[in-house]
Amino acid sequence: MNFFGKKQTPDEIIRQQNRELRRAQRDVDRSRTDIEKQEKQLEIQIKKAAKEGNKQLCTTLAKQLVQLRKSKTRTVAVGANIGAIGSQTKVIQANNKMAQAMATTTKTMSQMNAQLKPQQIMKTMQDFEKENQMMSMKEEMIEDTLNGILDESGDEEEQDAVVAKVLDEIGIEITGKLANAPTPSRDLASTSKVSDSEIEAQLAKLKM
Template identity: 60%
Template sequence: MNFFRKPSPQEQMKAQQKDLRKAARDVDRSKREMERQEKQLEIDIKKAAKEGNKQACNILAKQLVQLRKQKSRCLVANSQIGAISNQSKVMQANTKLAGAMATSAKTLANVNAQTNTGQIIKTMQDFERENTKMEMKEELIDETLNAILDNSGDEAEEDAVISQVLDEIGIEITGKLAEAPVARGAIGAGSSKAKDKQMTDEELEAQLARLKT
């Protein structure tokens, strides 16, 4: 039985980041040590120069040159480690993005598999057809009700409504004719002096009787 589980890509990337951070710390530590040595060599060179020891100055100067070269290499290495760390982070972000896209694609595939386009179209068509039927039935019911109400046969009630309307019209006519002159030869007209006379009640009733016929 195998007790060792293969690490996931995320775990591998975390381990790589950990190793890169450790390497960067080691390089920084070496760089600080070389800077300390560089300052000490400069002090020793100045001391040997004051003593007039040319041979010691040359040896120490060579050591200083080599140390500075090594220091430059550390700076380059540190920059490379930083670049690798950034690339690793970018790869990790891309991996997460790819995983999210894969999950989204799988979800969309499941949705598409569960979506029956034909059934949806049929449902919409059925709804439209039934809605049209309902509108037609509503119009038919309205027409039937209007026909029943218009032909109720209640002539007495209909006559009462007509009489009320004619009375209202008569009142309006009375108001208008009260201010208008009576024409010659009109009903109830006397001599030419009667043109300024207002319409009498009998003339109004006669006028309404003619309107009812």
């Protein structure tokens, strides 16, 4: 919870922790920089005391240098630990994002499953098939009725006019040939049986 008593979300907590880690890292880096400055100053003082032959002062400054370098080593270790914690925080944040994504996906799938009812879908498909069959039957009935009406309504004169127009479109030569084609004799018409040779002769005349 923050200062206003509002409960923080996981993302807000992680962001706050990251800010605190970055602040701690800056403090550690600043401390190490200060220690390095002190280390250089001690080294200069030790060299000066050695030139002056002040052994006691050299020993005292050397001990301080050893302690200072230990502190520097600890700051390096602390900085490494802060970096490791920061990496772990990033992993936690990534896992939290994945968990949120999974939760959203799960919620969406649950809503879709609630809407998709297999029995209702099956009934809809069956109703569609039934209506489709009825429509096909009605189309066949309408087509048969129309065909019957058209066949009964056409007179012979109109049909002959249509045939003549089609023959004219095909070509006058064909029309002429059909007009000049010999008609079967009454004897052939009255004969109950026509031979194959007679049929072939009539066909030959039509092809001329």
